[in-house]
Amino acid sequence: MNTTSSASHGSDMRSPTFDVSVDNVVFxxxxxxxxxxxxxxxxxxxxxxxxxxxxxxxxDLILPEEGLDEAAARILSNLTSIQGIYLKxxxxxxxxxxxxxxxxxxxxxxxxxxxxxxxxxxxYYSLVALADYRPKPSxxxxxxxxxxxxxxxTLAFDHNTIIEAGLEKLREDVVNKNxxxxxxxxxxxxxxxxxxxxxxxxxxLDKRNFRKNVKxxxxxxxxxxxxxxxLHKPAQLYTYRQRD
Amino acid sequence: MNTTSSASHGSDMRSPTFDVSVDNVVFxxxxxxxxxxxxxxxxxxxxxxxxxxxxxxxxDLILPEEGLDEAAARILSNLTSIQGIYLKxxxxxxxxxxxxxxxxxxxxxxxxxxxxxxxxxxxYYSLVALADYRPKPSxxxxxxxxxxxxxxxTLAFDHNTIIEAGLEKLREDVVNKNxxxxxxxxxxxxxxxxxxxxxxxxxxLDKRNFRKNVKxxxxxxxxxxxxxxxLHKPAQLYTYRQRD
DNA sequence: ACAAAAGTGTTGGAGATACACCCATGA
DNA sequence: TCATGGGTGTATCTCCAACACTTTTGT
Numbered sequence: 001m002n003t004t005s006s007a008s009h010g011s012d013m014r015s016p017t018f019d020v021s022v023d024n025v026v027f028x029x030x031x032x033x034x035x036x037x038x039x040x041x042x043x044x045x046x047x048x049x050x051x052x053x054x055x056x057x058x059x060d061l062i063l064p065e066e067g068l069d070e071a072a073a074r075i076l077s078n079l080t081s082i083q084g085i086y087l088k089x090x091x092x093x094x095x096x097x098x099x100x101x102x103x104x105x106x107x108x109x110x111x112x113x114x115x116x117x118x119x120x121x122x123x124y125y126s127l128v129a130l131a132d133y134r135p136k137p138s139x140x141x142x143x144x145x146x147x148x149x150x151x152x153x154t155l156a157f158d159h160n161t162i163i164e165a166g167l168e169k170l171r172e173d174v175v176n177k178n179x180x181x182x183x184x185x186x187x188x189x190x191x192x193x194x195x196x197x198x199x200x201x202x203x204x205l206d207k208r209n210f211r212k213n214v215k216x217x218x219x220x221x222x223x224x225x226x227x228x229x230x231l232h233k234p235a236q237l238y239t240y241r242q243r244d
Numbered sequence: 245m246n247t248t249s250s251a252s253h254g255s256d257m258r259s260p261t262f263d264v265s266v267d268n269v270v271f272x273x274x275x276x277x278x279x280x281x282x283x284x285x286x287x288x289x290x291x292x293x294x295x296x297x298x299x300x301x302x303x304d305l306i307l308p309e310e311g312l313d314e315a316a317a318r319i320l321s322n323l324t325s326i327q328g329i330y331l332k333x334x335x336x337x338x339x340x341x342x343x344x345x346x347x348x349x350x351x352x353x354x355x356x357x358x359x360x361x362x363x364x365x366x367x368y369y370s371l372v373a374l375a376d377y378r379p380k381p382s383x384x385x386x387x388x389x390x391x392x393x394x395x396x397x398t399l400a401f402d403h404n405t406i407i408e409a410g411l412e413k414l415r416e417d418v419v420n421k422n423x424x425x426x427x428x429x430x431x432x433x434x435x436x437x438x439x440x441x442x443x444x445x446x447x448x449l450d451k452r453n454f455r456k457n458v459k460x461x462x463x464x465x466x467x468x469x470x471x472x473x474x475l476h477k478p479a480q481l482y483t484y485r486q487r488d
Numbered sequence: 489a490c491a492a493a494a495g496t497g498t499t500g501g502a503g504a505t506a507c508a509c510c511c512a513t514g515a
Numbered sequence: 516t517c518a519t520g521g522g523t524g525t526a527t528c529t530c531c532a533a534c535a536c537t538t539t540t541g542t
Contacts, residue, residue, distance in 0.1 A: 018264045020338065020364050064362065068338040092336040092366050094264065094312040118308065120264050120364070122336050176416070191493070208496070209532065216530095232492040233539035435520070452523070453505065460503090476519040477512035 019114070021121040022071045023059035023159065024087075025166035026080075028146055029183040030130040031192045034199045035146040036163060037080070037128075038155070054107050056156040057163065058144070059121065072124040079144055086127040086182040090169040091162075094120040098158050107156065125166040127182035149199070174200050181219075181240040189227060189235035190214060214238075263358070265365040266315045267303035267403065268331075269410035270324075272390055273427040274374040275436045278443045279390040280407060281324070281372075282399070298351050300400040301407065302388070303365065316368040323388055330371040330426040334413040335406075338364040342402050351400065369410040371426035393443070418444050425463075425484040433471060433479035434458060458482075 026037035041054045058079050062071040072087050096118060099105060108115035130146070147153075152163060174180050174197070183196060194210045214220055219240050227234035270281035285298050302323050306315040316331050340362060343349060352359035374390070391397075396407060418424050418441070427440060438454045458464055463484050471478035 018262050020262045020264065062338070065340050067340055068336065068364075089336065092312065092333065094306070094366065096309050096311055120312075120366075122338065122364075172420070176420070189494085206532070206534085207494090208534085211495080212497095213531095227494095227540095229541085230493080231541045233494045235494055433521085450505075450507085451521090452507085455522080457503095471513095471521095473514085474520080475514045477521045479521055 017117060019061050019117050019119045021059055021061045021119055022068060022075060023057050023093075023121050023123055023162055024072050024076055025057055025123065025125040025163050026076065026128060027125060027166075027170060027183065028128040028130040028133075029196055029199075030146075031185070031188075032195070034149045034183075034196070035130070036149060036152060038145055038147045038152075039079070040143045040145060054156055055153060057159045061119075068122050072122075072126070076126055080133075082128060082133060086179060087124055088126075088169075088173070088179075089122060089124050091123045091165050092120060093123060093158060093162060095158070101157070104156050121162075123162050123166060125170055127170075127179065129183055129185045131185035171200055171202075178219075184240065187223060187225065187237040187239055189237060191235055193238070261361060263305050263361050263363045265303050265305045265363050266312060266319060266368060267301050267337075267365045267406055268316050268320055268368045268370055269301055269407050270320065270370040270372060271410075271414060271427065272372040272374040272377075273436075273440055273443075274390075275429070275432075276439070278393045278427075278440070279374065280393060280396060282389055282391050282396075283323070284387045284389060298400055299397060301403045305363075312366050316366075316370070320370055324377075326372060326377060330423060331368055332370075332413075332417070332423075333366060333368050335367045335409050336364060337367060337402060337406060339402070345400070348400050365406075367406050367410060369414055371414075371423065373427055373429045375429035415444055415446075428484065431467060431469065431481045431483055433481060435479055437482070 028035045028037065037058060039056050039058050041056075058075050060071070060075050062068065063074075066074070068089060069087060072089075073083070073085075076085065076087070077083050098119065098121070099108065105115070149167070152160065154160065155163075180196065180200070184193065190211055193214065194205055194207065197210070198204055219242060221239050221241055223237045223239055225237045227237065272279045272281065281302060283300050283302050285300075302319050304315070304319045306312065307318075310318070312333060313331060316333075317327070317329075320329065320331070321327050342363065342365070343352065349359070393411070396404065398404065399407075424440065424444070428437060434455055437458065438449055438451065441454070442448055463486060465483050465485060467481045467483055469481045471481065
């Protein structure tokens, strides 16, 4: 029987060496569209403006003494000065051929000490209410940009796959957990709320039925305040307060 | 602005070194109870019978050219000669202090080449229909044993946490995906089917309502066969066939 | 006045819940 | 004959889906 102790924890003397990274799919909702934060970088020491870019989701190797959640928060915070944002681990990508594109390999040669070392990356998604951060875009890294979900270009490594998987997980979580409010600004209209559902679930919802459901929802509170400056009937504003 | 390129993918020259492992929470259902596969190991070269054990979930370091799913399948297969079983990645555990117990550290000293190296482990759960494998326990490693869910002892490392998280994920998946049949033998009774639901969801279900739901379920087919040798009215047997 | 989104009820059907007794078998 | 789990139907209620018109604001 093939039951040597090599199958049980840690009994093997081989010592493969890996890097572990975190990649963070940051979703932002601006009241209209769902966007994803992308990083556009030139090679270090080269002119950013001359055409050759590396586009990816924000990510980095984790530090020797750092937890995974911690790393995800650090990366996001370094890049955007956004803090206290909802972060969730959703999947770990460890295919041995994750980096197969020649351009990606070349890139790593210039940027990593051990460019050939295999990297296992832990995927996170983050949720940001863009209205609360967009007004001060200067606080964002100049190389960071929001990109609408349906216009994502081809990215480095397996990052298109990672975004796809993150979106899939977001869909699941929106129906099963109470996370959608993380994408909404503090004050929001029911129109925005419904639009957000429609984008994430990728289907249209009935307005009256949707509003009935919202009324049944705990934590959604109507404010004494309406929209202003819109070219149509101003909407009632709502807010969300977690119930004790 | 704290937006140096250190926040973006791979631009950091540090090179932490990690091991990456897979730990596999194997759930088995025998028609009565839900069980978890545990590994009991003596130190290599020591007598297994003399008291000092290391108990854990099956796991191992991944090989340099091996994918994560592949590693999970290899570990399970080495240990139990079970193959073709449902495997699912559910969470990655990377806390820097995952190994804090002195006994665990001592264990690693004896078993690992680099015992102090930080290990990030990818958690999988597997589903096994015990009736299809239990009859031939000799095919199992002698150190592997099934342990009822509610009698799990204190395990090595963070393995109690891992089992807890795996169970939690299993609960979610049972309601959202079609995976519960992976735990059922090819032929099963509605009583077993209901009991399995009750164990996993940790609540009692109404028999008549449950059976109504099963009738509505696609893929559950009544066989021309009944239980035999039971000391009560023999139950109709059913099977599950994935619909095209 | 017009354009644009906000806001508002009813009905029919499907699924969920609650509930109690008889049946077939082996010992 | 007894103990054990197997097997069955009905009534109620809640949730979901379908559907169209009026209101308020800015231009």
